[in-house]
Amino acid sequence: MLSLLAMFALVTWQVAADNPLRGLDERADRAVIGHGPAGMTEFLADLGSMQVALPVLTCAIAWALVRGARREPLYAVLTMAAVPLLVVPLKDWIARPGPLTEDTGYYPSGHAATAAVAYGAAALLFASYTKRSWMMPVAAVLLTVATGIGLVLRGYHWPLDVLGSWFLSGLLLLPLGLSRRSRRRSSSRTHRC
Secondary structure (H helix, E strand, O other), rough: OOHHHHHHHHHHHHHHOOOOOHHHHHHHHHHHOOOHHHHHHHHHHOOOOOOHHHHHHHHHHHHHHOOOOOOHHHHHHHHHHHHHHHHHHHHHHHHOOOOOOOOOOOOHHHHHHHHHHHHHHHHHHHHHOOOOOHHHHHHHHHHHHHHHHHHHHOOOOOHHHHHHHHHHHHHHHHHHHHHHHHHHHHHHHHHOO
């Protein structure tokens, strides 16, 4: 947890204070904007929209509720609700202009945070009910990284906007991950008795 918090603070400070990492970030972004097939990069960027990510999370919550879970679905809902509550004020406070516009409010990326939290929470919820529980988190990471790549290649966000969102999302997902872990421990003790 402390490492995620430290990394989020470092990236936020670099972006807000216009430090050297921000300059490197902007140069790297300018070198990759527009690369890749436009249709594919747009599709990848759209994976972070509420219209795509929220239904995935909703299905996972419904599945967990049907299977009898109560605490984890509640944590997933609260985690997703925290995304705009944290991201919007940060966007206003940092007021970073976008790669292709002078408009501000690009750090941290709401789409990257939405993807990371929605797919990460869904993976944690589904993983409890699958034989190969490692597959769900791997799928969530792949979807989250694909979203970030799409956002950067399309010029919607700088790389640090995406990276900062991932660190913030990791912090938000910790309670759900810890809850799932404690539930697995208690169920394994019950099965041994």
